[in-house]
Amino acid sequence: MTAPERSVRRWQGPAVFTAVAVLALVAAPLLLEPFRLGLLAKYLCYAIVALGIGLAWGQGGMLTLGQGVFFGLGGYAMGMYLKLNDAAGDLPDFMVWSGVEKLPALWTPFGNPVFALAMVVVLPAAVALLLGALVFRQRVRGAYFAILTQALAAALVILLVGQQGLTGGTNGLTNFFDFFGRDVAADETQRGLYLLVAVVLGALYLGARQLVRSRFGRLLLAVRDGEDRVRFLGYNPATVKTLTFAVSAGMAGIAGALFVPVVGIISPALLGVVPSLELVVAVAVGGRFALAGAVLGAVVMGYARTYFSEELPDAWLYLQGALFVLVMALAPKGIAGLAANLVRRREARA
């Protein structure tokens, strides 16, 4: 490779990132009507979760089928604060309906916005740290880990549905009015929220990229490709995996917290086994080995789902299933892998 080519290479990444950022921060809010902008904001929330999955699964080899759990913890933490804020000293509406008379002790601290916002990250990260420490230390890995995270997602959904008075049951937390002094449903607020989600996603993407390129990231890749060899070199793979898992859980928590004001609801149906798996599939479709692929996959699958369930509601489930099978069978590296192949082929011809 000649010197000028190499410098083109070096500027390619930042150029694409800037172009996407301009598109997302300037073009999208100007061109999209409020409803479509809201949809995009929702997909970008999912993209944040996908970024975490890309980090844990693509880079670290930990297939986590329970990101919905962390998404939910972040979402409920935010939802609880918003509910208490709307109730202004009274009980939240759903508690009155299910006959709860006094605010449960679990809820009380969430009236404080600082505490609630901290919990958005702390709760999911702590659960992931605990689970990771217990599981990875015992060298439980691969499919076992995937199954355990899936079981956790299943258990959390049943718990949330069952504790009606504490969690709002199947309906979850909804009917929010005020978001830090603004009307949450107003177009103005929603546009601001969209921008916030986009900026957070961009920042987390840069952070994750930096993490992958750091010494820690090298170690993570090494653990993915040869855990035992890393152990022989004197590192503890369990620590690397646990920390990465916690980071990805924290990202899912942030995504959940942003999702609540954007979409206006957090409920068990949004964080169970199926939504968790759907996001993993989105990452696979986009390309699990590239962080940008994970983000792309979440947005593409979000649009595909909306488009097909509007146009061909009956065919969507068939399409989704078939897409899955085809991607795993024919293009396990997803869109990012296909794109990289194209580039490589063009370079080879030149």
Place this chain on the structure above:
Amino acid sequence: MEGVLNQLPIGLSIGAVLLLIALGLTFTFGQMGVVNMAHGEFIMAGAYTAYLLQGVGFLIALPAAFVVAGLMGLVLERTLIRRFYGRPLDTLLLTWGVSLLLQQLARDLFGAPNVQVASPAWLRGGIGILPYNRLFIMALAAASVLAIWAYMNRTGQGRRMRAVMQNRRLAATSGIDTGRVDQRTFFIGSGLAGVAGVALTLIGPVGPTLGTYYIVDAFLVVVAGGLGQLRGAVLAAAGLGLLNSYAEFWSDASLAKVVVFMAIIGFLQVRPQGLFFVRSRALS
């Protein structure tokens, strides 16, 4: 006290169903490194087979469901899973796609609402706290385990199956046609899920998403019992079934799954590879 005793047949029969489901999973996982999420849909297929054969007779539904689900498994193995051996995480996602397709197919064929399969007259009623239908499920699981044990330990095919499970390459070098063994294992494992589906029609309605309720718990049985271990699966299934029903009884239904999950994590601290496992010097 009576309540406590009442939970016993409930827990054991759920354990029996989990066992029938988990046997197929533990063998396909242990032998081929395949995590088959579509296994739940073989349960559903078995249950719908019983639904379609309602007039014909319950005892005919059992072998019919075995064959229907077994053939579905065989087709899945031949067309798709074969290409993914040794890549458990990829098979997990691949077969989940298949499971979505099969669920939607069932919705189109049989309608989205649940259907009820009438239990045969001779399974209604019971002795004391032991309902006949739950006793029958336990007997069915016991008979299946015995049959599998005899197959694995007393037949040439079973010996070859164990050989492939313990060391695929060595088995292949010794002249065993591992592809054929894989097909048979898949057929039998999937067939047992079909039988589990018939058993489930005795205790509840049948719907397109029937399998999704049991697949996660069945995988936990595999994790706790140890890969490809018959004894482990039996003990883990009974334990998990009982733990589930008693946790529901003593706390409430919504906490039971959390209790079970924590129990499994706790158990893995003591036995990270499950109850039983093949000792080996290999690292992973």
